[in-house]
Amino acid sequence: MNKFKMGIIAVSCTAVVCGAIYVSIYFMKLNKYKNIVAGIKYDTVDLLKVKDGTFKGSFDAIFVGADVSVTVKDHKITDIKLLKHKTEKGQKAEVIPEKVVQAQSLNVDTVSGATNSSKVILKAIDIALVSGEK
């Protein structure tokens, strides 16, 4: 086999190996992200101990990060501002063909008649309030 052919094989193998490593790292991160979110625990914050002010909290779960600023006045939360940048790749949405479908065939974007609040956001709010507890 000449050097050229060996070169091509070497490059191809390297490419395949790199691809495999990239994919496994992605899945490891995805798993870690899922574990982080599943394992979120909240501190019980006593608002009576939180002084007036605006507090920042941050929580990172790899694919989702949340930075929040929580304003407390007279032991009540008066404002929560937050920004979350999310780049999680979702599944393709299925067109709803039948009248009764399996839950996993639906890719619901949001729910009408109920508010959304992600665990990551709530954790960041929790962290902000803990920093205001003194």
Place this chain on the structure above:
Amino acid sequence: MNNLVTDDEYFDFESYHMGTHILQRIYSQNAAAVATLAEQEIERLENLMSFFIDDSEVCRINNSAGIRAESISHDTLYVLNKSKQYSKLSSGRFDITAGKLADLWGVFTKHECVPSKETVVSALKLIDYEDIILNDRECTAKLLKHGQKIDLGAIAKGYAGDKMCEIYKQHGITSAFVNIGGNVMTVGSKPDGTPWCIGLQNPDGARGEYIGAISVYNKSVVTSGDYVRYFEMDNIRYHHILDPITGYPSESGLKSATVIAKSSLEADAVSTAIFVSGLEEGLRLVNGINGVDAVFITKDNGVYVTEGIKDNFALVEGNNKYRYI
């Protein structure tokens, strides 16, 4: 216009306004800037229309009831005109002058209570949407009788949803939605051209659990129900959607009513109206308005879906107690 890195990339923004949680989901490179503008808009509208902010236009109108007309913004004038229109259409089942009742029952405050029959009866005398006097040219509003109060709680979020989506479109966004405390308003389709899939909250389930879903393009989906805001006294549950005709929390045989319409303001007002009216009367109302569809969930777990949305609605398997009627 849109230089998306990938079609799946979206930005989520959450905030709290109008007493509830708001989620903005925008598929666009300029999402952050636009979401901020939209947030400022809902804040502006809350300051104009809140029942609880002392110098809001609503409070000024209420404080001047029976005395004088108040100058208002074009936004408030628009919402008041629309409110009267839906009151007429619903024969008073939707009536913003029920603000007097909201006051009595302490809705959304720490002082919820069951008012006496006498106070309810005298409050009913002050409930009449025809007493809202509007001057479109001067841009003023006046309540005819002293003691009358308007409350835009059943329509303001809808208006806010429309205005926020207007801002998205003005900035070239073609895929987005906003969920204002359960009021959903969508722009376009998802980036891959498929419709938005909007779940319908299970009235008896945990928050976020849905019994079915509706697929829509460019439409609003708003649900009125008795399962979120209520208080209990002497083992009786009192929910927050007061019937302007009886003065008490509505008892129409429904657990929830969902409306699908092009405008979120319309979906908001009509969902409240049909929830109070019940299935029969509610259906008549929906059928009498162009471009509006609905899903009713009755107290005995029947699900009624209007013709126009039948092909875009599905129940989820496993909700055995919910069935089509």
